Amino acid sequence: xxxxxxxxxxxxISLLVIIPGIVYMGxxxxxxxxxxxxxxxxxxxxxxxxxxxxGPRPTAEEITALxxxxxxxxxxxxxxxxxxxxxxxxxxxxxxMTDETKGKIVSEMETRFGSKVTVLDFTSVSASVGxxxxxxxxxxxxxxxxxxxxxxxxxxxxxxxxxxxxxxAIIAMLHDVLVVLGAEAILGYxxxxxADALFLTALLTVIGFSVHDTIVVFDRVRENSHIYRxxxxxxxxNHSIVQTLDRSITTQLTVxxxxxxxxxxxxxxxxxxxxxxxxxxxxxxxxxxxxxAPILVVWENREWNTWFKRKEAAx
Amino acid sequence: MRNRNNWLILIVxxxxxxLWVDLSNSLTVYNPISDLPLVDRDVTVKLGLDLRGGLQAxxxxxxxxxxxxxxxxxxxxxxxxxxxxxxxxxxxISMQTAGDRRIIAEFPGVTNPEEVVASxxxxxxxxxxxxxxxxxxxxxxxxxxxxxxxxxxxxxxxxTIYHTVMTGAGLQTASVGRDQAGKYLIxxxxxxxxxxxxxxxxxxxxxxxxxxxLDKEVVSAPRINQAITDGSxxxxxxxTQDAAQTLAIQLRSGAxxxxxxxxxxxxxxxTLGEESIHKxxxxxxxxxxxxxLFMGFNYRLPGIIADLxxxxxxxxxxxxxxxxxxxxxxxxxxxxxxxxGMAVDANVLIFERLKEELRAxxxxxxxxxxxxxxxxxxxxxxxxxxLITCFILFIFGSTFGASIVKGFSVTLALGVLVSxxxxxxxxxxxxxTILDRIKIAEHPRWFGL
Numbered sequence: 001x002x003x004x005x006x007x008x009x010x011x012x013i014s015l016l017v018i019i020p021g022i023v024y025m026g027x028x029x030x031x032x033x034x035x036x037x038x039x040x041x042x043x044x045x046x047x048x049x050x051x052x053x054x055g056p057r058p059t060a061e062e063i064t065a066l067x068x069x070x071x072x073x074x075x076x077x078x079x080x081x082x083x084x085x086x087x088x089x090x091x092x093x094x095x096x097m098t099d100e101t102k103g104k105i106v107s108e109m110e111t112r113f114g115s116k117v118t119v120l121d122f123t124s125v126s127a128s129v130g131x132x133x134x135x136x137x138x139x140x141x142x143x144x145x146x147x148x149x150x151x152x153x154x155x156x157x158x159x160x161x162x163x164x165x166x167x168x169a170i171i172a173m174l175h176d177v178l179v180v181l182g183a184e185a186i187l188g189y190x191x192x193x194x195a196d197a198l199f200l201t202a203l204l205t206v207i208g209f210s211v212h213d214t215i216v217v218f219d220r221v222r223e224n225s226h227i228y229r230x231x232x233x234x235x236x237x238n239h240s241i242v243q244t245l246d247r248s249i250t251t252q253l254t255v256x257x258x259x260x261x262x263x264x265x266x267x268x269x270x271x272x273x274x275x276x277x278x279x280x281x282x283x284x285x286x287x288x289x290x291x292x293a294p295i296l297v298v299w300e301n302r303e304w305n306t307w308f309k310r311k312e313a314a315x
Numbered sequence: 316m317r318n319r320n321n322w323l324i325l326i327v328x329x330x331x332x333x334l335w336v337d338l339s340n341s342l343t344v345y346n347p348i349s350d351l352p353l354v355d356r357d358v359t360v361k362l363g364l365d366l367r368g369g370l371q372a373x374x375x376x377x378x379x380x381x382x383x384x385x386x387x388x389x390x391x392x393x394x395x396x397x398x399x400x401x402x403x404x405x406x407x408i409s410m411q412t413a414g415d416r417r418i419i420a421e422f423p424g425v426t427n428p429e430e431v432v433a434s435x436x437x438x439x440x441x442x443x444x445x446x447x448x449x450x451x452x453x454x455x456x457x458x459x460x461x462x463x464x465x466x467x468x469x470x471x472x473x474x475t476i477y478h479t480v481m482t483g484a485g486l487q488t489a490s491v492g493r494d495q496a497g498k499y500l501i502x503x504x505x506x507x508x509x510x511x512x513x514x515x516x517x518x519x520x521x522x523x524x525x526x527x528x529l530d531k532e533v534v535s536a537p538r539i540n541q542a543i544t545d546g547s548x549x550x551x552x553x554x555t556q557d558a559a560q561t562l563a564i565q566l567r568s569g570a571x572x573x574x575x576x577x578x579x580x581x582x583x584x585x586t587l588g589e590e591s592i593h594k595x596x597x598x599x600x601x602x603x604x605x606x607x608l609f610m611g612f613n614y615r616l617p618g619i620i621a622d623l624x625x626x627x628x629x630x631x632x633x634x635x636x637x638x639x640x641x642x643x644x645x646x647x648x649x650x651x652x653x654x655x656g657m658a659v660d661a662n663v664l665i666f667e668r669l670k671e672e673l674r675a676x677x678x679x680x681x682x683x684x685x686x687x688x689x690x691x692x693x694x695x696x697x698x699x700x701x702l703i704t705c706f707i708l709f710i711f712g713s714t715f716g717a718s719i720v721k722g723f724s725v726t727l728a729l730g731v732l733v734s735x736x737x738x739x740x741x742x743x744x745x746x747x748t749i750l751d752r753i754k755i756a757e758h759p760r761w762f763g764l
Contacts, residue, residue, distance in 0.1 A: 099580050103429035122582040129373065129578045140711040147703045155696045201646050201723045205653065208704035212657070212697040216664065219693035247667040250613065254606050255656035261602035262652060267594035270645055
């Protein structure tokens, strides 16, 4: 099996997945004017109220009218987005409001719609906190990347050009981050999935797993580089990938099993989170085999010198 | 060989201990001589708000962004809020400072978040109350006539209504000091108009008791030893340094050292939480069963041994979650299930190596040792990178009050650490124990060859 030989095909496949994601990030930006994803209230501030009605469920118009009555200068909640959940519940998104206002709204619902109302979930985040969380998330990812780069550099100090391994692992990681962001952008655009704190957790997990997986492949390269000193670098890297392929597939399968179990039986509240994890972990395995290790070869051969000179070199 | 037996004994002991913890709600060990409990620990699983329902509020100092809030102010505010919250009678309240201007407050199981938040935001009421000649004990709840028009002498139920001489609004400062004997006392100074009221009152009530009452609860009831006319005075009593400090803060602020506002609030209904926990547990069990079948099928004898190690892993982890204790949240359970995948990965790495070594024609016991030592660097480095990510997540979660993220990182990190132990030590010990009893050369198929 020669994976390294077709490396540009695999890079191309990655681009085929990443580019639509980036396009949808642009579309989201155009639509929301806030960011590349449909950001949830954790990041942009606002409130989310999920209520269950024992009696008849009011229409979206009735809810909007009710919210309008409670809208004030400080809490401009006049323009809520109302969505139906299951058969008897609704979720209402609006600007941030206090628990006090929420209490008034819920009791008004009970009198106006003549039905017992149960609050399933209520979250309210002020806009300033939301912005801060977004910045902190960006920083957390940068810190994680930097820490991992330094760790790999140190762990691979016994091989030549140890920094290449760290850098290649980070590039593969960025690949996975882009795939996950793209998937979220597409799902957000069509299904209205919002990026929340759980999405951030999923993204950070994918980062951890991606590097975990890449290191296993690189570890074989490290070991083989001491054993097969005479063998061409390209062949040695390919051999390392093939040797770890069984393990990569087995691990991938076991993680997929648990995640599928979570998607199927884990309930609505974490489904979004698990789907993103599935996409990210699949991407993590792909990138460690088909991107990270081939990047080492591209770097070793300094192939970028030929990219723009001869046509047959590309693809 | 002896070393291996030691491990086996340790593992069996750990399994026994884990089963004990996992299956009970409290650990009680009695002293065999006196029959008194030596150890008595509650080891129920701590469930997070998203699983049991409740309110989480993120509170922030309500001061301009460029105003520095000191750590002391924030901690004092937290302590005062905690006292107020405890007075509500909600159990298992947790309050933590987050970053340099926030406090995360968690109220599991509350069904009236509006009232809880309102009571947190209210300003505590400090009163100086006339007790006459009969002081009541500290901590007693009393009725006062503050803000009541035409007060009666007793309530409808016959409890005394005491007279409020003045409120905390009249207080200028309060600080902790010591008397000649070295006992802690609190010195205070009054504002101009309050000085007059206080002077008149203390002059005519020498020898009687004046209670300091916070939110209708008697904090201390000192005797008026002499008239206080200069607007400054001391409260002596049997204070520890901490108690004096707390009282001084309460006197000084009457309220919080810094104004507080709610910037984030999250309420999860109990039904939603119950449903979530039920579903996650089902999903976890199904995922575990599928992995167990897959490993057994794929790796035969070693796979079945890895399955045993995996069951140990689940037992040990649950034991740790209960002992530490770790508060389980929905993402926390997800992190745990993910770490099962990583636990399996360590064994997969080793077994793939084992197959390679066996195919290369090595003797089994040698192959096992080689497989372990060769798989170790990749297991070490890959898990270290996961731990690094967990650490950064944990910091991120603690600083920004994102307890969801924090819960996930804690269970994932614990899972990774336990999995290193079970995948490496437990699997290997079990494998050798079985190999000592069978002739493997006769059964190559047991190893999937």
